[in-house]
Ligand SMILES: NC(=O)c1ccc[n+]([C@@H]2O[C@H](COP(=O)([O-])OP(=O)(O)OC[C@H]3O[C@@H](n4cnc5c(N)ncnc54)[C@H](O)[C@@H]3O)[C@@H](O)[C@H]2O)c1
């Protein structure tokens with residue numbers, strides 16, 4: 001298939017773009033490089049530097065290349081930042097995505113895989129979270145993604161628009177020369193590894209008074225390779241089905257302190273911590289049930305152990321920052 005990958009200069013989009021190409025698909029990446037890096041682009045992918053809000057560029061591209069489908073990763077992704085500047089999340093993640101959807105409708109491109117998030121659930125009533133759980137985001141980032149999910153449901157109902165919405169839990173790990181390099185970095189695992197490399201003095205723990213066994217937040221970490229495989233399965237499934245919504249996680253939760261412990265085991269570094277107040281908008285516990293995608297598409301994570309995920313991130317982190325070890 002000929003696939004446009006938005007946000008393909010980023011961590012997840014770049015990884016999926018490479019896997020698509022490994023499977024023989026043709027890929028054109030659209031990214032405005034607001035957070036992406038040219039070094040993340042797969043070597044043989046075509047690259048268009050543009051914003052997803054630019055309908056003219058997108059419509060020309062969709063028509064010229066006879067595009068079969070879109071994988072949409074482009075977004076601002078920091079839950080913490082979204083609680084300080086919600087408006088930029090609604091503009092970039094919700095309004096600009098509507099421009100992309102309009103361009104798809106105008107040119108007859110009728111297959112989309114959308115990067116949604118566990119943040120659409122907010123504070124869950126029950127864990128593991130299933131896809132029919134209430135959708136009540138506690139941060140503006142999650143709301144900006146939920147708005148897109150709502151648009152997609154209407155486009156499906158009215159135009160028969162085919163889409164898969166994949167609600168990722170916490171993505172981590174690296175594959176063959178491609179890993180997590182957000183700038184600025186806000187995610188726990190790369191920040192902890194920065195401490196192990198001596199790039200930061202300590203890791204801040206945001207909140208130690210949550211109702212969890214050690215008082216810190218619990219998250220479900222999923223390896224980026226397993227996540228990428230789920231995208232290919234969803235893209236294929238849209239050939240015969242028109243509306244797919246799946247959680248993508250490991251089904252096991254780890255506290256922030258357990259992540260730090262894992263990084264201590266993997267890196268051999270003491271990793272000092274500083275206890276800080278809670279970060280606004282953070283739910284206490286997010287753990288996925290991914291049974292639905294397992295039953296319907298046969299997806300199963302290959303990386304089940306936290307130490308293996310951290311180890312793969314660590315290898316890449318060391319290479320990226322050119323420290324031997
Ligand atoms: N990393 C996670 O843990 C996680 C968890 C759940 C969901 N997600 C979702 O996965 C997707 C990818 O996340 P990531 O970690 O790879 O982030 P990333 O920041 O590495 O990649 C996002 C890319 O989108 C580009 N971009 C942003 N706005 C754009 C716009 N208007 N036009 C064109 N390009 C634009 C950026 O330049 C960047 O290259 C996002 O939609 C994010 O919300 C990520």
Ligand SMILES: O=c1ccn([C@@H]2O[C@H](COP(=O)(O)OP(=O)(O)O[C@H]3O[C@H](CO)[C@H](O)[C@H](O)[C@H]3O)[C@@H](O)[C@H]2O)c(=O)[nH]1
Pocket residue numbers: 077078079080116117118119168169170171186187188189191203204205206207217218219256279282286
């Ligand atoms: O320096 C840090 C960074 C994070 N945390 C804590 O570690 C946990 C994980 O935080 P991350 O920032 O790594 O990830 P989030 O859970 O906030 O969010 C991530 O996963 C979500 C889905 O679960 C979203 O999709 C979002 O894009 C993505 O950033 C949270 O409890 C956070 O408070 C710290 O204690 N210290």
